[in-house]
Structure formats: structure tokens, C-alpha cells
Amino acid sequence: MLTIRDIAKKAEVSVATISRFLHPETKHFVHPETREQIEKIIHKYHYIPNQAAQALSKQTTNNIGMVTAFSTDVVKSPYYEGLIAGIIEGIRPFTHDLKWIMIKDEEIQNCNPKELLQKHAVDGVVFLTWRLYPKLIHEIEHHSNLPVVLINDYESTIRSSIVYCDGGNGVQEVCKHFVQKGYKTIGMLRGPEYISLDAQKRFKAFKRAARTLGFRVDPKFLFECQRFDETDGYQAMKTWIENQKLPRAIFCANDDIARGAMHALQEKNISIPDQIAVAGFDDSIRSESLNPSLTSVRQPLEAMGRAAVQALINMITKKAKSPIQIRFEPELIVRQST
Amino acid sequence: MLTIRDIAKKAEVSVATISRFLHPETKHFVHPETREQIEKIIHKYHYIPNQAAQALSKQTTNNIGMVTAFSTDVVKSPYYEGLIAGIIEGIRPFTHDLKWIMIKDEEIQNCNPKELLQKHAVDGVVFLTWRLYPKLIHEIEHHSNLPVVLINDYESTIRSSIVYCDGGNGVQEVCKHFVQKGYKTIGMLRGPEYISLDAQKRFKAFKRAARTLGFRVDPKFLFECQRFDETDGYQAMKTWIENQKLPRAIFCANDDIARGAMHALQEKNISIPDQIAVAGFDDSIRSESLNPSLTSVRQPLEAMGRAAVQALINMITKKAKSPIQIRFEPELIVRQST
DNA sequence: ATTCTTAATGTAACCGGTTACATTTTGGAG
DNA sequence: CTCCAAAATGTAACCGGTTACATTAAGAAT
Incomplete structure (x- = not known):
């Protein structure tokens, strides 16, 4: 492995000059002829400065x-x-x-x-x-x-x-959309709020939207999933279906939960969106290819x-x-x- | 930032001893009492060896x-x-x-x-x-x-x-499955073979399966997608539908292509699997939650x-x-x- | 008590860069 | 031709570890 000293010797200059050549941004001048000479040698021997040495002396790791x-x-x-x-x-x-x-x-x-x-x-x-x-x-x-x-x-x-x-704005938009469609009872499958700030915020925004848009948050249409994933959404919705308490529209804290919920609904042949409307959050690439495709809130991730x-x-x-x-x-x- | 020399001074030993302490695997003995002393100092000052320096002197980066x-x-x-x-x-x-x-x-x-x-x-x-x-x-x-x-x-x-x-085995299994189901015409949406070795292999395996299982590979039921993605699968299938040439079963080079194909079929209300069976490759997590869920080949990624x-x-x-x-x-x- | 072996520790060179400071070169200005 | 500032380059210390080699300490054998 060639070091800067080897290159300096071959180019017949000092190590400092090589180093300066390598860092034009420092504005230390290297004579054009010297520059050319160094360039040639470096290229010829495929010299690459050692990362660790640079990191050590520059006190920066890149x-x-x-x-x-x-x-x-x-x-x-x-x-x-x-x-x-x-x-x-x-x-x-x-x-x-x-x-x-x-x-x-x-x-x-x-x-x-x-x-x-x-x-x-x-x-x-x-x-x-x-x-x-x-x-x-x-x-x-x-x-x-x-x-x-x-x-x-x-x-x-x-x-x-x-x-x-x-995200709050997004939640608001979803709820406004539901209200405009005339859906009166709106539920939410919440995310794991003990773990995720986002989950907390989405629920807060949901309650705020209820206030500003004038719909009621019915506790029996609320459920906090333990994880942001499909299985949880599926389980939650399955339980609701069994207990026969379904809202007209449901907002899910993310797309995975929504996907699980849709799965449970389709298993029981409950039509989306005719019997219940479902919206998610995140607009993951997959949302579009679900059947029916999923209304969702897109964060510009x-x-x-x-x-x-x-x-x-x-x-x-x-x-x-x-x-x-x-x-x-x-x-x-x-x-x-x- | 504390260096090994600072720690050595505080612990009243030499730098070498500190270094030995840090690398018990080298089997250089450090007296238990010394060890204890060093341990205490390192812990007290939260000493962490500098990565770059270690990398430089050990000639290894971790x-x-x-x-x-x-x-x-x-x-x-x-x-x-x-x-x-x-x-x-x-x-x-x-x-x-x-x-x-x-x-x-x-x-x-x-x-x-x-x-x-x-x-x-x-x-x-x-x-x-x-x-x-x-x-x-x-x-x-x-x-x-x-x-x-x-x-x-x-x-x-x-x-x-x-x-x-x-993967060849997997392709073989898919085709065997199709044949057992009694599907006679089997098509394939191929992957981008100029780019991907896997795409090449999957198509080869498909042809091999046709030979060993005794079904015919009809060129009009073959299409090479330019990318391993949904859009390509969608487009390809749409074209086939418009031209009214559909096989009884279709094997897709990966799940994304399959998903696109399913999308196109469902748009035209062509029933899966009753009118056409679809299988993918990769068994991505999403395959299960498609509707209908997608038969696929799982690589233990x-x-x-x-x-x-x-x-x-x-x-x-x-x-x-x-x-x-x-x-x-x-x-x-x-x-x-x- | 002396010698020998092994354990424990210390000293200083080295890894391969950067850069402060010193020195030499260059090209005007006077 | 002299002087001086700016340009170009060189020297050597430094970054913070590791480790070969040297040295000292401890315990066992003679």
C-alpha cells in the first residue's frame, strides 16, 4: 500500500505539497507544473489516501x-x-x-x-x-x-x-373528507402511543378534528393497536366485527393497520367503501395496489x-x-x- | 476528549498497559490489581478509544x-x-x-x-x-x-x-403446481434479463420445467418486462387483455410484476384464479395481504x-x-x- | 544466596496522514 | 540592483492508538 511519503518521493516533492494538492479547498497554492507532476504520479500508482490516517489527523471521519x-x-x-x-x-x-x-x-x-x-x-x-x-x-x-x-x-x-x-393536518383532512362524504360515525384504530410520538399526535389530531368538524368520538369505535402492523389491525377489526359494532368510516393510524383491517372486513364480505370506509396513513407504495386501493395521507418521506x-x-x-x-x-x- | 495517555497518567501506569487492558484477547497479562485500577479510571472518565487511531495502527477498520x-x-x-x-x-x-x-x-x-x-x-x-x-x-x-x-x-x-x-427449483415447483391443477396454457412475465442474472435464470428454469413437465412454451404468452416492478406487470397484462390472448395460468418473475398483472386483470373483472391463475416470485411480505393472496416462491432472504x-x-x-x-x-x- | 524463568510493566517507534512554522523562490516596485 | 510581499515548498511535530523490544519484579529451583 502506497503512502503519501512514497508518492512524495516519486513526484520529487515533499509530503506537504502532496497533501496540499489533495486539498485544493484549503487555498494553499501549488504551482501548476508541480500539480501536473503530482497528478500524473497519483494517477499512475492509483494512490488513495488512507481514511483512518486522515480521520485521525483531521479529527473528522467523513x-x-x-x-x-x-x-x-x-x-x-x-x-x-x-x-x-x-x-x-x-x-x-x-x-x-x-x-x-x-x-x-x-x-x-x-x-x-x-x-x-x-x-x-x-x-x-x-x-x-x-x-x-x-x-x-x-x-x-x-x-x-x-x-x-x-x-x-x-x-x-x-x-x-x-x-x-x-401529520395533524393530514388527519384533519381525512376527517373532513369523511364528513363531506356524509359518514356520521367515525372510528379510529390508534397506534401504539406508549411507544410512538406520532401515534400520540395522530390521536390528538383526530380528537381535535372531531371538535372542529362536529362529529362525536365514540369510545366503542376506538382501539389502540400494540404495534403499527397488519396483524394488529386485523385482530382489532375482527373483534369489532364479532361484537357487531362497526362505525361507518374508520381512520387507521397507518397503512399497515388499515391493510389488516381491510383484510378482516373482506373475510366477512363487508364491502369497502359501501358498508364501511377505510383510510390509512403514510401512503406506502402498496396502498395503491390494494383492492380496493386505499385512501391515505402521504408524508413526503x-x-x-x-x-x-x-x-x-x-x-x-x-x-x-x-x-x-x-x-x-x-x-x-x-x-x-x- | 481523553486520550490513552491521559488515562495512563490517571491510572498511574503506562499507555501500553492500558492498551493491553483493552485487548484481553492478545493474552498479554495485566495484574489483577492493575486491571481493577484501570477499570475504575476508564469507567469514571467514560474513556473510549479513538476509532481512527485504532484503525490506523491496527490496519483494520472494524x-x-x-x-x-x-x-x-x-x-x-x-x-x-x-x-x-x-x-x-x-x-x-x-x-x-x-x-x-x-x-x-x-x-x-x-x-x-x-x-x-x-x-x-x-x-x-x-x-x-x-x-x-x-x-x-x-x-x-x-x-x-x-x-x-x-x-x-x-x-x-x-x-x-x-x-x-x-431459484430454479422454485420455478419448477410453480410449474408443477400449475400442471397438477390442470392448467394447460402457461405464460410467463419475464424479468429484465439484460440486467439481472436472476431474471435470466428464472426464464431458463421455466423453459426447463416446460420440457420436463411436458407443457408448451407459447411465445405469445411470454413477455420481458423492462423492470422488476408493478407498472411493467400492469402494462404487459393490459396489452394482453386488449389483444385477447390470455393463458390459463401465468408465472411472474417476481411479486411486483405479479401484483401489477393482478391489478390489470381485476380492472377488467377477470377472476383470479377462476379465469386465470397468477403466481409470483419472492414471497414479499405483501403477497399475503393481496386480495386474492398471491401464490409465490419464497427465497429465505x-x-x-x-x-x-x-x-x-x-x-x-x-x-x-x-x-x-x-x-x-x-x-x-x-x-x-x- | 544465586540463578533462571515467567509475569508484569515501561519506552519509544510506528501507522499515514495534516499543518504550523520556517525557508526558498519569484516577480514587481522603487 | 535592492528590497519586499506573495507564492511555493519543505521540515517536523502532531493526531491517538498498538506493539516490538527492553526492563523490572516475583517466584521457583539449585
Whole structure:
């Protein structure tokens, strides 16, 4: 493996000159002739600077971290799918490498940000939280100066940037749509609120919508799923069907729950949307291809992922002096299911 | 930031002793009392060794790379979804970090393995190829000694380990199933064969199945989709419907294509499976929740991802002396669509 | 008490870059 | 021709670990 000293010798200049050549952005001048000479040698020997050495001396890693829980569920969720796709897209123009940092459950509790992040060698991180990490974020903000971007988690932070989508508006839109269609009884399959801020917010927004639009929230048409997934939606709806208490329309905290609910309804040949209308949240790619296709609220996940990376790199390169908040608006996509 | 020298001073020992303490696996003895003392100091000051410095002096990065094309489509495909989930799971027991290395299209052509991989600082890589990278692999194998594991790509390699699933068997099973059901005319929506080895293999296996099972491959019931996605399946099937040439059963090169095809059929109220049976390939999580649920061939993607990481780390730690090939068998999942 | 072996620790070179500071070169201006 | 500022380059210390080699301490054998 060739080192910078080898190259310096071959090019008949000093190591400093090579280093300067490698970093034109520092504005240290290298004579055009010398430059050409170095260029030739580097190209001839396929010289590539050693990452570790650069990291050590520059005190910077050129890596950014994408933090998720250590669970295979993550990749399987349309929500993360969208965000990750955006992050991939967003990192494209930069030279940074992407490290996927997965936090194990046991680490969430007694977390030390140094142990957690410093050892992973990153210049900054994007948190794709869906568990609540408030303690960890707090620790990072107070005991380190690591640039952090949070996605859809805009509470109690001081120096982290935040990219979020105001889902509340989306919920409002769904309910307005239901009311306009003349559906009187509207139920909700809620998400796991002890775990997810989003789940909490969606339910709050639902109650708010009831107030502003003037429909009643009947407790017998409410159910809190333990997970954001299909099985839970299926089970919940099955129970309702058996107990013969069905609303005219149902808003599900996400598409997976909605899909499960539809499944249960179709098993009993209950027609969607003629007997009951169903709407989801997230507009995962699959919503469109369901039969009937699913009305849903779209968060611009890819755009959000892109924005997060952009914001993070601005923080790392000090282009941004202070943390920012970027807000995205959701969009109601009306399809056959309502 | 505390360095090993700071800690050495505080613990009143030399840096070497600290380093030995940090690496018990080297079997260099540290006196129990000293050990205790060091332990206390490290814990008190939350000392964490600097990654870059370790990497530089150990000549090893503690990172493994997951190589994919630089495209957001990757995360959105159930195929990669499964593999990635397996990789995440597989890396769990180890301390290695996971770097997601994305190769841009323009780099695929005139690729230099050093420029591509050395600069990303990894100890080994898993290739989740779906474009053909034969030249790159060849270069890596000949001009570096980087440990490599390939997934579902078992041709022309010399020192890479390979994890693959013999999809051919799965195709055979699908066709056998069709024949047993008494379906005489069997068509296929093929995948993009100029791009994907798998697409090529699935079509070959289809032709082989026709021979061994004794059904005819009618060119008018064949179509090569340009991408492994829903839109292509939809378009292809729509065209067939318009031209009134439909087989009794159709095998699709993957689930996305199948989903698109089903969509087109349902639009025209053609009953599945009564008028036409549809089978897919991959058994993505969504296949089950389609209506009707989709018969499909399951590759044990997660297990494959896990195996790949395991194999790679064995290569890195020299536990494996020579490259290995791990073969998985696909499984036919029969559902409503056939 | 002396010698030998092994355990425990210390010293300093090394990994391969970056960069502060020093030095030499270059091209006007006076 | 001299002087000076700016450009170009060189020297060597430094980043924070690891480890070969040297040294000291401890315990056993003679």
C-alpha cells in the first residue's frame, strides 16, 4: 500500500505539497507544473489516501450515521423505507459515507451518548426515531457537540435540527373528507402511543378534528393497536366485527393497520367503501395496489430524508450556524376505499 | 476528549498497559490489581478509544460494507428488504459497524476496486448485486485481497464466498403446481434479463420445467418486462387483455410484476384464479395481504443475509481459510391466486 | 544466596496522514 | 540592483492508538 511519503518521493516533492494538492479547498497554492507532476504520479500508482490516517489527523471521519433501532422491522416498514430512500438520495452529492447505526433495545435505557456514538466514528447523525429516545437525545445535546438531525420528533430539543411533517393536518383532512362524504360515525384504530410520538399526535389530531368538524368520538369505535402492523389491525377489526359494532368510516393510524383491517372486513364480505370506509396513513407504495386501493395521507418521506441529510451536512460543515426546523405538509390521497 | 495517555497518567501506569487492558484477547497479562485500577479510571472518565487511531495502527477498520447500486429503488424492493433485514440481524453479535456503500451507475463501468472500496474503509464487503458487476468483482479478486461475499451470483468467481438460493427449483415447483391443477396454457412475465442474472435464470428454469413437465412454451404468452416492478406487470397484462390472448395460468418473475398483472386483470373483472391463475416470485411480505393472496416462491432472504454476514466475518477474522458456497432452497407458498 | 524463568510493566517507534512554522523562490516596485 | 510581499515548498511535530523490544519484579529451583 502506497503512502503519501512514497508518492512524495516519486513526484520529487515533499509530503506537504502532496497533501496540499489533495486539498485544493484549503487555498494553499501549488504551482501548476508541480500539480501536473503530482497528478500524473497519483494517477499512475492509483494512490488513495488512507481514511483512518486522515480521520485521525483531521479529527473528522467523513461518515454520517443513520440511527435506528436494532430491529429487522425497520427495513420492512414503508415509513422507514421512504426515509431511507430519501437519505440515500440526499447523500449522493457528498463524499460522506453512510453508517447505519443500530441501537439495541438494552442500550436505549442506560445510554451514554459517547459510548453509543463516539465509538461509531461519525461526524453527525440522523435519528429515525420511532421509539422515544428522549434521554439519549438529551444526553447528546448536553454532553457532546455532535450535530444531530431528528425526523418527526419535534419536542424538547435545544440544539438539534428537526425535519418533520405536520401529520395533524393530514388527519384533519381525512376527517373532513369523511364528513363531506356524509359518514356520521367515525372510528379510529390508534397506534401504539406508549411507544410512538406520532401515534400520540395522530390521536390528538383526530380528537381535535372531531371538535372542529362536529362529529362525536365514540369510545366503542376506538382501539389502540400494540404495534403499527397488519396483524394488529386485523385482530382489532375482527373483534369489532364479532361484537357487531362497526362505525361507518374508520381512520387507521397507518397503512399497515388499515391493510389488516381491510383484510378482516373482506373475510366477512363487508364491502369497502359501501358498508364501511377505510383510510390509512403514510401512503406506502402498496396502498395503491390494494383492492380496493386505499385512501391515505402521504408524508413526503423521501423529501424529508433528503432534507435531513442536507441539514446535517450543513451543520457538520458549519454552513449552518444554528439548528433549523424544516416543516413538510402531508397530502391526502383519496382512493377507492372511501 | 481523553486520550490513552491521559488515562495512563490517571491510572498511574503506562499507555501500553492500558492498551493491553483493552485487548484481553492478545493474552498479554495485566495484574489483577492493575486491571481493577484501570477499570475504575476508564469507567469514571467514560474513556473510549479513538476509532481512527485504532484503525490506523491496527490496519483494520472494524467496518463491513454492504454494497448496492446508488438507487432509491433498492430500499423499496422486497428482495433487498429481506436481505438487508438478514444482514442487520446477522451483524448483531459482532462489534462491526455496517457501512452502506452505494455504487453510482457511472462507477460501475470504469471501476477500480481500490478507488471504490479502499476509500470507503471497510474490512470486507457483501455485494447485493442486481446489476451485473462481473468486471468489478474480477478486479477486486485479482488486485486486492479484500474479503467478499456475493449474494445470488454464483458465476465466475475465484476467491469470493457465495450465498445463493437455487431459484430454479422454485420455478419448477410453480410449474408443477400449475400442471397438477390442470392448467394447460402457461405464460410467463419475464424479468429484465439484460440486467439481472436472476431474471435470466428464472426464464431458463421455466423453459426447463416446460420440457420436463411436458407443457408448451407459447411465445405469445411470454413477455420481458423492462423492470422488476408493478407498472411493467400492469402494462404487459393490459396489452394482453386488449389483444385477447390470455393463458390459463401465468408465472411472474417476481411479486411486483405479479401484483401489477393482478391489478390489470381485476380492472377488467377477470377472476383470479377462476379465469386465470397468477403466481409470483419472492414471497414479499405483501403477497399475503393481496386480495386474492398471491401464490409465490419464497427465497429465505433473511437467512441468506445472515449467512452472508457470518461468512464475511469468518473470512475477515481468518476463521475461514477458503471461500465457501452456501446454498439455500426456495419454497413454494400456495395461496388463493392459483 | 544465586540463578533462571515467567509475569508484569515501561519506552519509544510506528501507522499515514495534516499543518504550523520556517525557508526558498519569484516577480514587481522603487 | 535592492528590497519586499506573495507564492511555493519543505521540515517536523502532531493526531491517538498498538506493539516490538527492553526492563523490572516475583517466584521457583539449585
